[in-house]
Amino acid sequence: xxxxxxxxxxxxxxxxxxxxxxxxxxxxxxxxxxxxxxxxxxxxxxxxxxxxxxxxxxxxxxxxxxxxxxxxxxxxxxxxxxxxxxxxxxxxxxxxxxxxxxxxxxxxxxxxxxxxxxxxxxxxxxxxxxxxxxxxxxxxxxxxxxxxxxxxxxxxxxxxxxxxxxxxxxxxxxxxxxxxxxxxxxxxxxxxxxxxxxxxxxxxxx
Amino acid sequence: xxxxxxxxxxxxxxxxxxxxxxxxxxxxxxxxxxxxxxxxxxxxxxxxxxxxxxxxxxxxxxxxxxxxxxxxxxxxxxxxxxxxxxxxxxxxxxxxxxxxxxxxxxxxxxxxxxxxxxxxxxxxxxxxxxxxxxxxxxxxxxxxxxxxxxxxxxxxxxxxxxxxxxxxxxxxxxxxxxxxxxxxxxxxxxxxxxxxxxxxxxxxxxxxxxxxxxxxxxxxxxxxxxxxxxxxxxxxxxxxxxxxxxxxxxxxxxxxxxxxxxxxxxxxxxxxxxxxxxxxxxxxxxxxxxxxxxxxxxxxxxxxxxxxxxxxxxxxxxxxxxxxxxxxxxxxxxxxxxxxxxxxxxxxxxxxxxxxxxxxxxxxxxxxxxxxxxxxxxxxxxxxxxxxxxxxxxxxxxxxxxxxxxxxxxxxxxxxxxxxxxxxxxxxxxxxxxxxxxxxxxxxxxxxxxxxxxxxxxxxxxxxxxxxxxxxxxxxxxxxxxxxxxxxxxxxxxxxxxxxxxxxxxxxxxxxxxxxxxxxxxxxxxxxxxxxxxxxxxxxxxxxxxxxxxxxxxxxxxxxxxxxxxxxxxxxxxxxxxxxxxxxxxxxxxxxxxxxxxxxxxxxxxxxxxxxxxxxxxxxxxxxx
Amino acid sequence: xxxxxxxxxxxxxxxxxxxxxxxxxxxxxxxxxxxxxxxxxxxxxxxxxxxxxxxxxxxxxxxxxxxxxxxxxxxxxxxxxxxxxxxxxxxxxxxxxxxxxx
Numbered sequence: 050x051x052x053x054x055x056x057x058x059x060x061x062x063x064x065x066x067x068x069x070x071x072x073x074x075x076x077x078x079x080x081x082x083x084x085x086x087x088x089x090x091x092x093x094x095x096x097x098x099x100x101x102x103x104x105x106x107x108x109x110x111x112x113x114x115x116x117x118x119x120x121x122x123x124x125x126x127x128x129x130x131x132x133x134x135x136x137x138x139x140x141x142x143x144x145x146x147x148x149x150x151x152x153x154x155x156x157x158x159x160x161x162x163x164x165x166x167x168x169x170x171x172x173x174x175x176x177x178x179x180x181x182x183x184x185x186x187x188x189x190x191x192x193x194x195x196x197x198x199x200x201x202x203x204x205x206x207x208x209x210x211x212x213x214x215x216x217x218x219x220x221x222x223x224x225x226x227x228x229x230x231x232x233x234x235x236x237x238x239x240x241x242x243x244x245x246x247x248x249x250x251x252x253x254x255x
Numbered sequence: 256x257x258x259x260x261x262x263x264x265x266x267x268x269x270x271x272x273x274x275x276x277x278x279x280x281x282x283x284x285x286x287x288x289x290x291x292x293x294x295x296x297x298x299x300x301x302x303x304x305x306x307x308x309x310x311x312x313x314x315x316x317x318x319x320x321x322x323x324x325x326x327x328x329x330x331x332x333x334x335x336x337x338x339x340x341x342x343x344x345x346x347x348x349x350x351x352x353x354x355x356x357x358x359x360x361x362x363x364x365x366x367x368x369x370x371x372x373x374x375x376x377x378x379x380x381x382x383x384x385x386x387x388x389x390x391x392x393x394x395x396x397x398x399x400x401x402x403x404x405x406x407x408x409x410x411x412x413x414x415x416x417x418x419x420x421x422x423x424x425x426x427x428x429x430x431x432x433x434x435x436x437x438x439x440x441x442x443x444x445x446x447x448x449x450x451x452x453x454x455x456x457x458x459x460x461x462x463x464x465x466x467x468x469x470x471x472x473x474x475x476x477x478x479x480x481x482x483x484x485x486x487x488x489x490x491x492x493x494x495x496x497x498x499x500x501x502x503x504x505x506x507x508x509x510x511x512x513x514x515x516x517x518x519x520x521x522x523x524x525x526x527x528x529x530x531x532x533x534x535x536x537x538x539x540x541x542x543x544x545x546x547x548x549x550x551x552x553x554x555x556x557x558x559x560x561x562x563x564x565x566x567x568x569x570x571x572x573x574x575x576x577x578x579x580x581x582x583x584x585x586x587x588x589x590x591x592x593x594x595x596x597x598x599x600x601x602x603x604x605x606x607x608x609x610x611x612x613x614x615x616x617x618x619x620x621x622x623x624x625x626x627x628x629x630x631x632x633x634x635x636x637x638x639x640x641x642x643x644x645x646x647x648x649x650x651x652x653x654x655x656x657x658x659x660x661x662x663x664x665x666x667x668x669x670x671x672x673x674x675x676x677x678x679x680x681x682x683x684x685x686x687x688x689x690x691x692x693x694x695x696x697x698x699x700x701x702x703x704x705x706x707x708x709x710x711x712x713x714x715x716x717x718x719x720x721x722x723x724x725x726x727x728x729x730x731x732x733x734x735x736x737x738x739x740x741x742x743x744x745x746x747x748x749x750x751x752x753x754x755x756x757x758x759x760x761x762x763x764x765x766x767x768x769x770x771x772x773x774x775x776x777x778x779x780x781x782x783x784x785x786x787x788x789x790x791x792x793x794x795x796x797x798x799x800x801x802x803x804x805x806x807x808x809x810x811x812x813x814x815x816x817x818x819x820x821x822x823x824x825x826x827x828x829x830x831x832x833x834x835x836x837x838x839x840x841x842x843x844x845x846x847x848x849x850x851x852x853x854x855x856x857x858x859x860x861x862x863x864x865x866x867x868x869x870x871x872x873x874x875x876x877x878x879x880x
Numbered sequence: 881x882x883x884x885x886x887x888x889x890x891x892x893x894x895x896x897x898x899x900x901x902x903x904x905x906x907x908x909x910x911x912x913x914x915x916x917x918x919x920x921x922x923x924x925x926x927x928x929x930x931x932x933x934x935x936x937x938x939x940x941x942x943x944x945x946x947x948x949x950x951x952x953x954x955x956x957x958x959x960x961x962x963x964x965x966x967x968x969x970x971x972x973x974x975x976x977x978x979x980x981x982x
Contacts, residue, residue, distance in 0.1 A: 065438040069953055071361040074434045077956040078464055081963025082426065086468035088967025089502060093476065093487070095971065096978040102493040117915045121908060128904035131946050135897045177485050181493055184485040188476070206861075233946045237939050244935035248918050249928060437955070465966055501974055552966065556977070568977060 076227045080234045087238050090192060094185040094246060101180035107250035110173045112166075119162035120243045123197075126155035127236045130229050140219045146211055149225075152232065153204040156197055163194050186246070193242060196235045203228045265866075266819045277819035279363035280771060284370050285349030286667060289660075291370075292341035295377055297734065299333035302326050304731060307691075307724040313712040323708035324391035325410065329380070331394030332414065335514065336421050337377050339648065342656045343517035344373070344425075347432055347456050349667060350659075353762035353769060354450045356441025356778045361434040363817040364863060369428035371827030376421035379834050383413040390414035393706065395507065396477075398488035398499035403481045412481060412838040415474045420834050422467045422474075429463035432456055441761070443780035447541070450760040450784075451534060454541055455520025458548045459513050465552075466509035473502035482840070497562060504555035512551040514648060515615075516544065518655025519586060522608045525658050526590055528758040529605035530597025533784055536589040543582035543589075550579045560628045561635045569628040576626035583619060587612065602756070603677030607658035610685050614650025618643055621696065636706075639699025645692040657684070657737075664741075665755045669768040670748030676740040683733040690726030694719035759787035772814045822863035829856025894951060903945045910934050 065071065133148030167187070170176075177187040207228055211217035217224075266277035278284065306326050309318040318326070352360055360366050383389040390410040392400040401411050436457045440449070449457075476487035477499070486492035488499055527534045534540060556564060556572040564572075590612050599605070621643040625631040634640055664672050698716045699705075710716055754763040761778060762769070764786045782788040833852025840846045914934050917927050944950040949957050 066440045066444075067438055067953070067955060069438065069955065071434050071438055073956070074438060074959070075362070075430050077959040078430050078433050081959045081961075082430075082464040082468055084960070084963035084967040085465050085970070086472060088971050089469045089472035089505075092971040092974045093472065093498065093502075095975050096498060097494065100493050100495075113915060113918060117911065120911060124907050124911065125904065127907075127942060127946050128900060131900045132897055135894070135900065138894070177479070177483060181486050184479070184487055184492075188479060188485070188487075192475075230947055233942055236946075237942050240935055240938045240942070244914065244931050248914060248931050461962075465963060469970070495978070498978075501977065505970055505974075552969075564977065567980075 070223055072223060072227060073230075076230050080230065083234065087189075087193075087241075090189045091241070091245065094189050097181040097185050098250075101182045103180050105170075105173050105175045105179070105182075107182060107186075107246075110170050110175055111247055111250055112169070113247060115162070115166065116243065116247050119159050119166075120239065122155050122162065123159045123236055123239050126152050126159065127233050129155060130232050134222070134225055134229050137217065137225055138219050138222050142211065142217055145217060145225075146208060149204055149208050149211070153201050153208065156201045156204065156232075160194060160197055160201070163190065163197075189246065190242065193235070193238055196238070200228070200232050200235055203231065266821055268819070274819070276824055277367075277821055279359075279367045279817055279819055279823070281348050281352050281360050281363065281366060282667070282769060282773075284366050285345050285347075287370050288341050288348055288373070289345030289667075291374060291377070292338055292345060295333060295381075296338035296342065297738075298381065299330050299338055300731060300734060302330040302333065304727055306330060307727040309708060310710075310720050311724040312721065313710055313714070313717050315709055318708065320708040321391070324393075324706070325384075325389035327706055328390045328393055328396075328414070329384070332380060332390070332418075334648070335394060335510070336418065337380065339514050339652050339656070340425065341373055343459070343514070343652075344369075344428055346452070346517060346521065346656075346659050346663070347428065347460075350663060350762060351432060351435065351453050351456050352439070353666075353765070353773060354453045354760050355436065355439060355444055356761050356774060356780065357435065357439040358773050358777075358814070359817060360431050361439055362431050363868070364820050364823050365427050365431050367820070368823035368826055369424045369431065371824045372420060372424035372427065372830055375827050375831035375834065376417045376419075376424055378831065379413055379420055379838075380417035382835075383410050386413070395503050396499075397503075398477070398496035399490060401477055401481075401499075402488060403484075409838055412478070415478050415481075416834040416838050419471065419474050419478075420830055422471050423830065425463050426467050429460040429467075432460040433464065436460075441774075441778050441780050444785075447538070448780055448783045448785070451523035451537070451540060452517070452520035455516045455523070455544055458544050459516045462509045462513050462516070462548055462551065466506045466513065469502055470506035470510075473499060473506070476502075478837075482837070497559075500559050500562065501555070504558045505552075507558065508555040509548075509551045511647075512547055514652050515655075516547070518611065518652045518659075519544070521655045521659040521662070522590065522611050523586075523593075524760060525604045525608040525662050526593045527784070528662070528756050529600045529602060529608070530594045531600075531757075532593060532597040533759075533787075534589070535592030535595070536585075537783065539585055540589050543585040546582040547579060550575065550582070554579055557626060557628075557631070560625075560631045573626055573628045577623065580619065580623050580626070587616060587619075600756075602661075603672070603674060603681055604658045604662035604756075606678065606681040607654050607661060610681065611651060611654040611658060614646055614654055614685075614688070618646030618648075618651055621646065634699065636704055637699040638695040638703045638705055641705050642692050642695035642699055645688070645695070649688055649692065654684075657681075660741075662756070663762075664744070665751030666762055666767050666769070668745045668748070669751055669766075670744055671751045671755065672744040672748060673740050676736060680733055680736045680740060683729060683736065687726050687729035687733055691723050691730055692726070694722045694726075698723075754786075757790075759784040761786050764789065772816055775814075817868045820863070820866060822859045822866060826856050826859035826863065829853065829859055894948060895945060899945065903941055907938055907941060910938050 067074075129148045129151040133145050133152060136142075136144035136148055170183075175183045175186075177183050207217075207225060210224075266273060268274040268277060275283065275287065278287075305318060306323070309315055309323060309326075348360070348366065352358070380390075386409065388408040388410040390396070390413065392406060392411060392414075396411065396414065399405055436449070436453055446454075476485075479485040480487050480489065486494050488494050488496045490496065523534055523540060553575040554572060556568060557576045560569055560572070594609075621639065625634045625640065625643065661672060661677055664670075698719045701715055703710065703714070703716045703720075710720075751767045753766045755767070756763070761780075764778065765774060778785065829852045831852070832855060833849045836842065836846060836848030836850070836852050840849060842848050914931055917930055917934075920927065943960070949960070
C-alpha cells in the first residue's frame, strides 16, 4: 500500500474519486428520489381517475387556457434561470441578480395562478373533501406548489446573499447550480402534470 | 465567509455530553446510532415478551385485546424501523468511511442530523405508550383499519408522523452514504475493489432513496384522510383501500432488502476474515446484490396474494418472487465456497456469521414456500408467516448484525470482548431463537392466525405456544448476557490491537479505536482486500514508504477535520416539535406548535447553510468557502 | 477521470445564452401545439399518444439543456434516470393492476 500525499482537508472540500462535487451528486440523487415521490402521487391520481362518485369532475372545472398561461410562465422561469446561471459564470453579477429576481417573480406568478385556480375550483364546489378527484388533485398540485414555494424562497435567499461581500462570484456557481437543478426539476414535473392531469383529464379512465 | 450567524460561537467541547451532542465525527455518530438502536431493540423485545406471556396458554387474560393490538404493532414497527435499520446504520457510519479510506462521510453535519432526527422519530413513536394509546393496526397498518372512524385515537397519527420523521432521517443518511461511497474512496479503490459491506451499503442506500418516497406519499395520504377528512381511503367516496396495500408494499418489499442487505454485507466480510481466504466469487456476489436490489421492486404483490388480484397478477408475482431466490442462492453458495477449505477460526463473529447463513436459509426456504400463490393462500396471516419473518429478520438480519457487533467491537472500543461469554451468548441465542420461532411453523400450518390475542383450549396450539414462550425467555436471558459482556468488556476489557483478527480490509490497518482523523496518510489502494495484500507484501519485504495510521502522528496543521456544530440537532428538534404539533394540533391553537417547530427547523437550516464546514485557518486560505 | 478533466468538461461544455433562447422558443412552441391539438376534438382519444410524445420532448429538452445533462458527467444522468424510470414503471404497473386485475 503505497501512500498518496496527504489530502489536507476533511469534509466537503476534498478532491473526490469521481471529480464531481459532493453536493451536486447529492442533488441529483435527491432529484432521482423525488421522481419516486411525484410518481407515487401521480399514480394515486391516475388510479382514482374517473372513480369519483359525485362532481365536480375535471371537465367541469379545468380551464385549459388559464393553465396554459401558467405553464408558459413556469417554462419562462426556467429560461431566466439558465440565463442567470450563464450571467454568473461570465462574472456579470448585475445580470445574474436581474435574471435571478425574474425567475423568482415568475415562480411567484405561477403560484399566484395556482392560488387563483384553487379559489376558482372551490367556488365551483370542489374542495379536497368533495370527491376523489378533489382529494387527489389538490394533494398532487399542492405538493408541486409547495416545491415551487421552497424554490422561490431558495432563489430569494441566493439573491439576498449576493449582496453580501463575496456572496456571488463565478467560482461559487455551484451554489446557484444546485438551486437551478431543483428549479428545472420542478418545471419538468409540471410538464408531466400539465399533460397527464390537465390535457388527458377530460378522457375518463384513458 | 468568516462571520458566524447570529454570533453564536462554534461548539468547542472535546469531551463530555456536549461533545456528543455537537459531534459530527462519523465514528461517534455510529456509536450513538448503535447504542440508541440497541436500547430501542430491547424495548421492542419487552413488547414481544408481553405478547408471548399473553399467548403462553389458552384463554389467558393477562393483557386486554386493545393492549395486545398495540403491542404487536409497536413490536413490529420498533424492530424494523427503530432496531434493525438503525443498527445497520451504526455500521454504515462507523465502518464504511474506514473501509474506503476516508476521514469522514461526505456531509458530516447531515450525518449528525440523520441521527438526531432518527431519535426524534423514535421518541414520537414510543411516546404513544404514555399519551393515551399506541398505534394498533399492525406494522403495515392496512386501510381502512387506520381510518379516523375505525381508529379515532392519536396512536395512528403518532405512527404516521414518526415514520415520516424516520423517513427524513433515513433519506438523509442514504444520500450521504451514496455520495460518500461514490466520491470519497481512497485513490485506487475502484468499485470492484470495495469491501463487500461497503457494496451492500451502497445498494441499501440506493434502495432507500427510491423506496422511502413511496411510503412518504402513502403516509401523507393517510394523514390527510385523518386530519383533513380527505378521501384517499374512504370507501364511501368510491376509494379503494387496496391502494394503501399497493403503496405500502411497493415500499415494503424493497424495505425487506434494506433490512437484509447490510447483514449480508457484514457476513461477507466476516467469513473471509475467519477463513483466511478471499471472498469466494466476489464479482458474482456484487452482481447478485445488484440483481436482488433490482428485482426487489418486482415482487411486492406477493404480500397480497389473497386479496384477489386475479390469476394473471398472482402468477406474475409468483414467478418474479421465485426468481429472486436465484441471486440469493448464489450468495449462499459463495459463502459456502468462502469457508470451503479455509483455515477456519471459530471466534464469536464467525459463529454468528455461520449462524446467519443457516438461519437465513431456513427463512429463505419458507419464503419460497409462500412464493407459490396457491400455497400462500393456506399460510397468509398465520403463524407460519410469523415464523418466516422471524427466521429472516432475527435469524438473518440480527444474527448478521451481532456478527458485526462482535467483529468490530475491538475497532469501536479499543477493547476485546470476553470470548467465552460471547460463545455462550451465541449458542444460547441460536438455540433459543429456534425454540421460539420453529414451533410457529407448526401452529401456523395448524391454522393459528397471527395477531389473535388469545385462543381456545381445543385448537391444538397450546403446547407449541408454550414452547415458543419458553424460548422467548431464553432469548431474553441471552440478550442480558450480551449486554453484560458488552458493557463489562467496554469498561474492563483487554486492550485490543489494531488488527486483532488478522483481517483483510482497510479499517484494520489503523489503531483501535481509530484516531479522530482515521488515516494519518490516506492509503493508496492497489488490491481488493488491500490490508491483507499489504501484510503479504510486508512479509516478503517489499519496501513500504510509511506505515499506516498507527504509530505515525501527523503534524497539527496537516489535517483539517470538519468541526462540531449545533445546527443539526436544532433542525431535528424543530422536526420533533413540528411532528408532535401536527398530531396534537389543538394544543395552544390550530397548528401553532407545528408552525413553531417548522420555524425552529428553518432557523437551523439557515444557520447551518451559513456556517462553514471548517473555520478559516490563518495558515491556509482554502480551508473554507 | 482526474479532477482537472471533469472540471474542464463542466466549464467548457455549457451552451451559450443563444442556445437557451432557442430551447425556450421550442418549448413554447410545443406547449402551443399541445394546447392547439387539445382543441381538435376530431382526434378523440387519439391525441393521447400525440400529447405524450410532445410532453416527453419538452421534458427531455429541459433535462438535457437546462439541467445540462447532455454536457455533464453521465453519473448524474444515471442517478436521475434510475429514479425516473422506476417511477414510470411503478406508475404504469399500478395503473394496469387497477385497470385489469381488480
